[in-house]
Amino acid sequence: MLKRIAMLSAHTSPLDQPGDGDAGGMNVYVLELSRQLASRGVEVEIFTRATSRHQEPVADPEPGIRVHHVAAGPFEGLEKNDLPSQLCSFVRDVLRAEVEREPGHFDLVHSHYWLSGQVGTVARERWGVPLVHTMHTMAKVKNAQLAEGDSPEPIGRVYGEEEIVRLADQLVANTSEERRELIELYDADPDRVAVVHPGVDLEVFKAGRQDVARKMLGIPSDAALLLFAGRIQPLKAPDVVLNAAAVMLERDPGLRDRLVVAIVGGASGSGLEHPTALSDLSTSLGLDDVVRFIPTVSQSELADWYAAASVVCVPSYNESFGLVAIEAQACGTPVVAARVGGLPTAVSDGVSGVLVDGHDPADYASALHPLLVDAELREGMSHKAVHHAESFGWDVTAERTLEVYADAIAAYAKSPV
Structure with a gap:
């Protein structure tokens, strides 16, 4: 019987505020999945890198969940690409957690993102337990769909991901498309790749x-509210939203009296190199009277923004799934999104939203404008969006993940020693 798992989230803590720094959908995923597992009697110990000297070494945020803040390198000033050099320290403390307990303390390791996967491969061998890994994003996919001004993922990450795919007992793909990419780009064994959709908290995100x-x-009350929510970086393409707004106002000047464009989130990744780039773009496009920049907010306030919006735009260059899209639809708000990654799964094209090929602002303007001005069209999609989102509850994600864990345990038992 599965009693206790080690959840590895090396580069970002599930307790961090999503939408700021490196915190995003993966943070929500790890925390919500841990909550669901804990509610089913599976204890979860999460290992993440400490980013402040003020963090307690061990925190127990909820019954059944323990978070270890591992001291690995400087607390502050490290970017994500600097973290591979600190993995030795991280591995040391993760392994120590098992040494200090009775043998067999953990039944399984579930790692998230390639940095954690590297640690997971070591823990698998030393602890003699199966490894389940969730990529969340993949270097080969990101490098094939780079935003302008973004830097390619380093070759070291590619090699690291290939090693994880080879050694993990089970791989979790967010969508069928991600499963295909793992098999075709990383030569993953199809029998060891399972599709498990992320979920949405239907108690928080309501219509x-x-x-x-x-x-x-x-x-x-009569505003045409266009919302972007997420990390401010080229990968997420918030500039496309602003440029699309400029196109809409050029085509329909009367819209200006009602249009509000809300950008909710904080700078992240390569976006930190030019933190004022988006506000500068707003000024250059003459949009300062309609654009509002809102710093990262809590999940409950984010739900308010989704509910308030007329339409949510997710124009990312790559998304392994697109939690923003599902959360928005759960709040009854149609979504206009890029036809990339997991977004065709997250958004039902022509039903709960609209998918757009490419990243031409004019194409987004054409998709967004009808939803902003046609109340009947928007209301029809709103009802369908809620229905679509209801099939993505975290309880479904947890039950499917437990099935993957069982498969991993069985596969590990058959693997050569």
Whole structure:
């Protein structure tokens, strides 16, 4: 019986605020999955790198969940690409957690993102337990779909991911498309790649409250509210949203009286190199009167923004799934998204939203404008968006993940010693 697992999230803590720095959908994924597992009697110990001297070495945020803040390198000033050099320190402390316990303390390791996967391969061998790994994003996929001004992922990451694919007992893909990429680009064994969709907290992200949400956020009741939510970096393409807004106003000048463009999130990744780039773009496009920049907010306030919006735009160059899209639809808001990665799974094209090929702002303007001005069209998609999102609850994700764990345990038992 599965009693306790080690969850590895080396480069970002599930306790960090999503939408800021390196915190995003993966943080939500790790925490929500851990909550679901804990509620089913499986204890979860999460290992993540400490980023402040003020963090307690061990935290117990909820019953059944323990978070270890591992001291590995300087607390501050390290970027994600600097972290591979600190993995030895991270591995040392993760392995120590088992040494200090009775043998067989952990039944399984579940690692997230390639940095954690590297640690997971060592823990698998030393602890004699199966390894399950979730990529979340992959270097080969990201490098094939780079945004302008973004840097390619280093070759060291490619080699690291290839090693994880070879050694993991089971791989979790967020979508069928990601499963295909793992098999075709990384030569993964099809029998060891399972599709498990991420979920959405249907208690937090709820529909039917646009008027209340707008009043709380100070948004006019008749506003045409276009929302972008996420990390501010080229990969997420928030510039496409601003350029699309400029195109819409050029085509329909009367829209300006009602248009509000809300950008919710903080700078991340290569976006940190030019932290004012998006606000500078807004000024150059003459949009300062309609654009609002909102710093990263809590999940509950983010739900208010989704509920208040007329349409949410997710124009990313790559998304392994697209939690923003599912969360928005759960709040009854249609989504216009790029036809990349997992977004065709997250958004039902023509039903709960619209998928756009490429990243031409004019194409996004054409998709967004009808949803901003046609209340009947928007309301019809809103009802379908809620129905679509309801099939992505975290309880479904947890049950499917437990099945993957069972498969990993069985595969490990058959593997050569």
